[in-house]
Amino acid sequence: MKKDNIIKIVISIIVMLLLGYLAIFGLTIGEKTIIKGAKSIKTGLDISGGVTIVYQAEAEEGQEITVDDLEKSKAVITKRLEAKNIYDYIIRVDSNTNQINVEIPTDTSDTSVDPLAAVEGLDRTAVIQFRDSDGNVLLQGSDIKSAKYSEDAVDSTGIGKPHVVLTFSEEGQVKFAEATEKLVGKPMPIYLDEDCITEPVVNSKIDSSTAIITVGSGKRAEMEAIAREYAMLIDSGSLPFNLNVINKEYIGPYVGQQALDISVKAGVVALIAIALIMILIYRLPGVVSTISLVIYISILLLIISNTGISLTLSGIAGLILSIGMAVDGNVIIFERLKEELYQKVAYKKAFEKAYKNATSTIVDGNITTLIVALVLYLLGSGMIKGFGLVLALGVVFTLVSSLLVSRFILKQFMPMANKTTFLFGIKKEVEKNDTKA
């Protein structure tokens, strides 16, 4: 082993320890949390309970609330929740009483945070209208195909500013062109639920499929929050009626904190057990797989705690599967390596050949799983979407972990194969038998 190899191994171990530390404790400088640790991982409705809100649909005079309307508002609320990165929700519609019941996870022990902050805007009717100064409606929600948040530069200064980009439907584009032609030199206020959110002055006729809504000036964080909220509300469409909160209360978990505590303990024990099994079977490569597995799990935990995805039992299932697949990637490589070493191939060549053969296996196996995960994420809703997301992340990092991280570390250890095959799990007697055969 050269000095260079040893340095690289030491660096790998330091990276592992650093990532492991960050994943558990996070990074706090002064008062500010820069990276969230495992303690900040949100747990799901099933594990830590949450808040349940009952909305009463209120029809305007002469309006009748149909089952279709209720289903539509359910779809709107679903879209709004998912825009807020909340996948772990339950929405129940009761068509007898015209009530909609939404349950989302919150930290019930932390009473300093208003749980309703998380559901802010869910019940907004969100009717968007472009009007002229006399109050005539020129364009409305049905003319808008999509609304997306953006931070690109909107004027000649070239400085990015939070705003919303609207894309019109074909009909909407025609209406917009007509309206701007008529209103040259005049204001065209945009209303959201009777609040004027912006009042641009039309300079010339605009025949374009897109338009932007700026949110005035102020602190960047505030502007971003407002723009994101507008984008979420306009994009999800408007509710067919007004919703009033008639009941909100905390609900306890039905699985229980105990289940999470058990899972965490079991997870730690399982990690140690897997490490022992791998080291016992593969010796040095087993140590390599342990280092890359710790790095892998740390990265996954960091992503989960910092994106605010809540961890449910199904999420834990997805995690276990991806850990299984990460270990599998290493097993495939080490088995190949052993095959090559048994045939007395020089270690450098054995290493290259093992990786060459194992790569296609690992890529094919993981891509098939990735296909399933992506379909679940794109087509699923709620819990299934969350499961797909965790699994997809897991698979992508499995590829990184086995094809890059393990490879890098294992390469540094390979020169030792010249001196001793024992450390690579090659048994002496078998070696003799094989050479005889």
Next chain:
Amino acid sequence: MTLKLNYLKHKNIILAISVLVVIAGLVYGFVTRFTLDIDFKGGTRISTELKEDYSVSDIEDIVKGVCGQISQVQATSAGENSVTITTQTISEGESNKVVEALKTKYTNMTEPTIRNVQASYGKELLNTAIIAVVVSIVLLLVYIAIRFKTLGYTAALSAILGLLFDVCFLFAVYGVFKFPINSTFVAVILTIIGYSINDTIIIYDRIRENKRLVTKSSDDKDVINESISQTMKRTIITSITTLTAIGIVLIFALVKDQETLKQFSIPLSIGIAEGTFSSIFIATNLWYSLDKLFKKGKNAKKA
């Protein structure tokens, strides 16, 4: 160093027994009824303030004693020791009896509100899961057919049949053990699909590689046996490590008697073992048989 066995020797018997076991399990499940969770079936929800300390198991026992139903007890924040008790749909008479029984034990409790929950949430979850699985299966068919062209289209078909076997097997497990069909069930099925397809692909990958080495072979039997043998150690070690992870959760759940974790880790453990089995004995076996049949048909046409 490899386990050299003839994995194809009893292929038809193994296939027949496997299918029979699954069918028996499914029939048993349907006859004795699958247990559906409240969100998959609808149910009755009783909310009240007990105004005194209570234990969850006491309430569960009361409900069970009155109407024989398993209930879910959740604490809520509405008032003093508030709880929501959820059961499968019970008649008004029965729910009144439950309330009476509760009142005898918790004398200070407030008049409860009783409402019925519709099954829409669970149905929707199941529907999106089914759509997602069907779409993934179509995409997997295309992917495997392209990547494993040398194995013929029968390979893709067999892999998918293997997955369908996994899904049916898990349904049978739930039917026999009477685990509730709920969102955990959906997660377990999806996990096993992901695990099993990976297992199948790894064996296929080895067959593909070995077929390249053999110049001409009238029968793939040797190639398949060789490939399964070569990947056997990997298959076993990966199964052991994954089973260790989920098995430890299971042991903890059993020791602490944590019902939900049991419902989650038992079928997952069984499913992982079964997924490994199906990759070798369902998908690969089936591919061999289908491929032979297909080639025979082709030759017959030529002649």
